[in-house]
Amino acid sequence: MILLSYNSPYDPGKSFVVPWDLPPSQEHLFGTTSRGQDLFWWLTFAVRNSLFLGVLTAIISRIIAILIGLTAGYRGGWLDRVLMSLNDTFVVLPLLPILILLGFLLRDRMNLFYLAVILGLFGWPFDARLIRSQVLSLKERSFTRTAVYSGTSAFWITINEHLPFVLPIVFATTINNILWSIGMEVTLSVLGLSDLTTPTLGTALFWANQHGALVAGVWWWIAAPALVTIVLFLGLYLLFTSINEFIDPRTRLRLIGG
Amino acid sequence: MTLLSVKNLRAYYRTEVYGISRTVQAVDGVSFDLLPNEIYGVAGESSCGKTTLIKVISGNTKPPLKVLEGSVNYNFNDYKVDMLHISQDELRQNVRWKEISYVMQGSMSVLNPVRKVIETFRDIVDTHERITDKKKFLEQTRAHVNRLGLPTDVLNAYPHQLSGGMRQRVAIALATVFQPALIIADEPTTALDVVVQRGVLQMIREIQTTSGNTVLLVTHDMAVHANVADRVMIMYAGRIAEEAPTETIFDAPLHPYTQHLIHSLPMIGEKSTKASLKGAPPNLADPPGGCRFHPRCPYVMDVCRTKVPDLISVKERHRVACHLVEEGAL
Amino acid sequence: MRKFILKYLIPRIIQFLTIIFVGITVTYIIPRLAPTDPVEAQISTMMAMGSSLDPASIESMRAALTDLYGLSGSPVEQYFTFWGRLLRGDLGPSLDNFPTPVSKMIGQALPYTLRLLIPAVIISFIFGNLFGAMSSYYPKNKALKVIEVLGQVVRSIPYYIVAIVLLVTFSYFIPIFPFSGAYPIGTRPDWSSLEFILKNLEHAVLPAATLILVGFGGWFVGMKSLTSNIISEDYVVYVETAGLSKNRILIHYIIRTAILPQFTALAMVLGTVFSGALIMEVVFGYPGIGSLAIRAIYSNDYSMIMGITIYSIIGVAVAVFLMDLLYPLFDPRVRYQ
Numbered sequence: 001m002i003l004l005s006y007n008s009p010y011d012p013g014k015s016f017v018v019p020w021d022l023p024p025s026q027e028h029l030f031g032t033t034s035r036g037q038d039l040f041w042w043l044t045f046a047v048r049n050s051l052f053l054g055v056l057t058a059i060i061s062r063i064i065a066i067l068i069g070l071t072a073g074y075r076g077g078w079l080d081r082v083l084m085s086l087n088d089t090f091v092v093l094p095l096l097p098i099l100i101l102l103g104f105l106l107r108d109r110m111n112l113f114y115l116a117v118i119l120g121l122f123g124w125p126f127d128a129r130l131i132r133s134q135v136l137s138l139k140e141r142s143f144t145r146t147a148v149y150s151g152t153s154a155f156w157i158t159i160n161e162h163l164p165f166v167l168p169i170v171f172a173t174t175i176n177n178i179l180w181s182i183g184m185e186v187t188l189s190v191l192g193l194s195d196l197t198t199p200t201l202g203t204a205l206f207w208a209n210q211h212g213a214l215v216a217g218v219w220w221w222i223a224a225p226a227l228v229t230i231v232l233f234l235g236l237y238l239l240f241t242s243i244n245e246f247i248d249p250r251t252r253l254r255l256i257g258g
Numbered sequence: 259m260t261l262l263s264v265k266n267l268r269a270y271y272r273t274e275v276y277g278i279s280r281t282v283q284a285v286d287g288v289s290f291d292l293l294p295n296e297i298y299g300v301a302g303e304s305s306c307g308k309t310t311l312i313k314v315i316s317g318n319t320k321p322p323l324k325v326l327e328g329s330v331n332y333n334f335n336d337y338k339v340d341m342l343h344i345s346q347d348e349l350r351q352n353v354r355w356k357e358i359s360y361v362m363q364g365s366m367s368v369l370n371p372v373r374k375v376i377e378t379f380r381d382i383v384d385t386h387e388r389i390t391d392k393k394k395f396l397e398q399t400r401a402h403v404n405r406l407g408l409p410t411d412v413l414n415a416y417p418h419q420l421s422g423g424m425r426q427r428v429a430i431a432l433a434t435v436f437q438p439a440l441i442i443a444d445e446p447t448t449a450l451d452v453v454v455q456r457g458v459l460q461m462i463r464e465i466q467t468t469s470g471n472t473v474l475l476v477t478h479d480m481a482v483h484a485n486v487a488d489r490v491m492i493m494y495a496g497r498i499a500e501e502a503p504t505e506t507i508f509d510a511p512l513h514p515y516t517q518h519l520i521h522s523l524p525m526i527g528e529k530s531t532k533a534s535l536k537g538a539p540p541n542l543a544d545p546p547g548g549c550r551f552h553p554r555c556p557y558v559m560d561v562c563r564t565k566v567p568d569l570i571s572v573k574e575r576h577r578v579a580c581h582l583v584e585e586g587a588l
Numbered sequence: 589m590r591k592f593i594l595k596y597l598i599p600r601i602i603q604f605l606t607i608i609f610v611g612i613t614v615t616y617i618i619p620r621l622a623p624t625d626p627v628e629a630q631i632s633t634m635m636a637m638g639s640s641l642d643p644a645s646i647e648s649m650r651a652a653l654t655d656l657y658g659l660s661g662s663p664v665e666q667y668f669t670f671w672g673r674l675l676r677g678d679l680g681p682s683l684d685n686f687p688t689p690v691s692k693m694i695g696q697a698l699p700y701t702l703r704l705l706i707p708a709v710i711i712s713f714i715f716g717n718l719f720g721a722m723s724s725y726y727p728k729n730k731a732l733k734v735i736e737v738l739g740q741v742v743r744s745i746p747y748y749i750v751a752i753v754l755l756v757t758f759s760y761f762i763p764i765f766p767f768s769g770a771y772p773i774g775t776r777p778d779w780s781s782l783e784f785i786l787k788n789l790e791h792a793v794l795p796a797a798t799l800i801l802v803g804f805g806g807w808f809v810g811m812k813s814l815t816s817n818i819i820s821e822d823y824v825v826y827v828e829t830a831g832l833s834k835n836r837i838l839i840h841y842i843i844r845t846a847i848l849p850q851f852t853a854l855a856m857v858l859g860t861v862f863s864g865a866l867i868m869e870v871v872f873g874y875p876g877i878g879s880l881a882i883r884a885i886y887s888n889d890y891s892m893i894m895g896i897t898i899y900s901i902i903g904v905a906v907a908v909f910l911m912d913l914l915y916p917l918f919d920p921r922v923r924y925q
Contacts, residue, residue: 086606088606089607093901094862094900095860096862096900097866097893098614098897100881100885100893100897101619101894102618104890105618179744183747183748187746187747187748187867190748190870190871192886193885219756226752226753229749230745230749233749234745236744241740359830362825362829367821368823370841371823372918372919372921374920381840385831385836416921418921
């Protein structure tokens with residue numbers, strides 16, 4: 001679908017280019033919206049943007065998670081305690097109200113990039129904890145001791161010796177993080193708190209709600225993005241579980257979704 | 259009269275992973291009897307089939323373990339049980355714990371970490387004789403525990419509050435609540451330190467003498483057998499190598515493998531270093547033909563490589579499976 | 589006992605205070621990072637929306653806003669005033685329903701949210717854990733496998749989408765449940781009438797079902813992986829050979845131990861679940877904190893949003909702390925170290 005978006009015959013920014021409120025047909029695969037847009041082509045952009053957001057968020061939060069996880073795990077002691085206490089705090093904090101507050105204040109300036117940065121800043125703690133526990137176990141292994149006795153500095157041990165072990169975990173959790181961030185975007189958009197002019201899975205639902213799609217009987221406007229989201233999530237989730245099983249069949253990731 | 263009669267037992271593990279099937283011949287043609295009122299030791303290296311043997315004779319045969327051949331028959335004071343054909347319900351209700359109970363390998367951790375010891379007693383007793391009178395149950399359990407020399411307090415403790423030795427004693431107390439005819443003790447002292455080991459062994463010995471039941475004591479530790487067992491069976495690679503009264507096994511072992519086991523025990527005043535056996539125990543998925551001990555045997559002969567030696571009685575109560583003995587060379 | 593206080597209680601209290609401190613500080617910093625002057629932006633938006641307030645009200649609102657944002661004095665002073673007001677429980681008046689205090693409105697909405705959230709969390713926790721444990725104890729059961737797949741699928745999808753799907757299916761295509769609200773339009777809340785309570789329950793079914801469905805999968809998966817280790821533990825094998833019934837083993841030996849880390853996990857996800865409940869209310873038009881929040885967004889009611897954020901943080905922190913305090917009741921190893 002992402003690739004398809006480049007071939008779209010319609011510009012997603014424009015409204016009323018096709019007849020509105022048409023149910024799904026061969027010509028308009030998912031039907032058209034009350035704003036006169038072809039839903040299928042519009043959604044191709046939405047998926048592209050949502051994935052972009054997810055990946056960007058994941059990259060940012062991964063960097064923070066790696067830094068904090070490695071530092072806490074390697075340095076230990078009071079620094080570890082402080083970082084993990086902070087970490088647990090971020091795990092526990094109810095994110096949505098905070099994001100609502102942020103979105104509310106930034107409203108007009110909010111765009112996908114900002115949103116990704118913000119989500120990235122909040123999306124690290126579960127994985128930082130995971131990385132830390134991994135480093136703690138690595139620390140006990142003999143190759144770390146060898147490196148310590150041979151005088152390598154803590155920084156280089158962390159980078160050279162531990163990072164390679166940690167990267168697979170980071171990789172596995174990335175998809176989960178992408179899912180989380182796309183889900184958050186959907187939520188915020190539905191509340192009207194993101195850049196509503198950018199087509200994303202969330203804004204699709206927002207506009208459908210704004211136009212009272214269900215009341216007006218334009219059910220496909222809601223159903224299509226919901227369906228696309230479900231398929232996207234399932235696909236990514238299955239990818240995540242298989243990667244996870246590949247890396248560690250017993251991983252107990254109960255990340256989101258509690 | 260025999261308590262248990264095992265005849266020509268063959269139990270294999272059959273697994274099929276990704277279309278590759280694998281058969282481990284863990285117990286391969288084992289026959290022996292258990293008599294009432296004795297401590298019968300089973301010895302052998304790890305993965306020689308000891309644990310599998312216990313599983314089968316106690317009715318814990320679950321896939322991938324499968325019994326191919328043989329019989330396992332009990333006679334508990336005229337209550338006869340064919341272990342390979344008994345229904346699960348009858349086994350659970352009437353045999354387990356009432357007639358056969360266990361002290362398991364790693365007994366240290368057989369207690370539920372988040373429940374008091376008394377709760378485990380209650381669960382086990384209630385399963386076999388529904389508790390109607392709680393007070394009576396408490397009194398009886400206290401009396402039982404005290405009789406075994408344990409303080410009443412242990413009942414109200416959580417496992418993590420007890421020492422390893424204490425936990426092992428609790429496990430033995432649990433195994434004897436119904437005065438079973440047979441107690442299977444699988445490596446009961448392995449994880450304990452030497453001083454505690456001695457206490458636990460004494461406890462087993464005492465229980466056996468006072469209640470006159472049978473203890474099947476499985477351990478790789480020959481010193482333990484020397485201390486408590488009446489008879490000892492030596493297993494090697496899924497088969498019986500030798501079986502004899504304890505004194506005979508230690509004073510006049512016939513099988514080269516038994517001889518090696520006995521001679522590797524440290525003796526007081528001895529200064530020479532111990533010769534170790536070359537090689538490792540065979541892979542039971544692909545055991546050597548003939549006598550399974552032949553690749554490691556210092557006296558190996560041509561016949562050993564091709565023909566499985568029979569388990570023959572050399573004297574009363576002394577059986578051995580070795581071509582050397584068959585040919586009268588020893 | 590001393591060890592228990594030092595090793596268990598004190599760290600928990602510190603953690604509790606840290607959550608509140610970090611949370612409140614974040615909410616303090618956020619408005620200050622906003623690029624526009626929030627007070628004037630606020631006033632002008634409200635004027636633009638055709639607010640019919642008289643000039644005197646606007647002046648007092650400007651004062652309230654300046655005070656609310658804590659924009660008088662140096663940043664350090666502002667920070668302390670901010671805390672001072674919080675400790676007095678004064679979050680200012682709602683801008684939309686001026687001058688009703690924010691605290692009062694939140695107080696009215698909170699019971700609705702809790703009535704939805706608490707049963708949903710408890711139900712999903714119990715069933716998710718029960719089925720999760722059963723699925724690793726009875727690995728061949730087909731029904732459990734189906735449940736597992738369904739649970740996994742739903743778990744990965746965001747709350748909002750699950751809610752929409754349920755709403756469209758059960759109120760639009762198959763109209764068995766009401767479309768929105770907590771009670772039929774036109775009825776007055778009357779908690780002494782059985783009829784009203786039943787109506788309220790009927791309205792709560794779909795939002796609660798969403799929360800339960802999404803939560804269920806998480807508990808299921810977590811419990812399954814925890815119990816898959818426990819079923820081969822010595823103490824489980826032991827009571828199996830001792831002939832205990834399967835139900836007794838499952839409840840007293842498998843679930844009893846595996847549930848402990850799940851309690852900890854429950855505390856960890858409370859924030860997420862709370863966020864989920866807010867979305868539910870928005871989708872189903874259920875009058876709780878979530879609906880309050882969306883109305884505040886549409887009407888630019890800044891102080892309400894601020895209030896909701898702060899109350900949520902405190903609420904979740906308290907809930908987590910309570911769970912930490914209750915935990916030793918279930919785990920004797922913590923109680924008697």
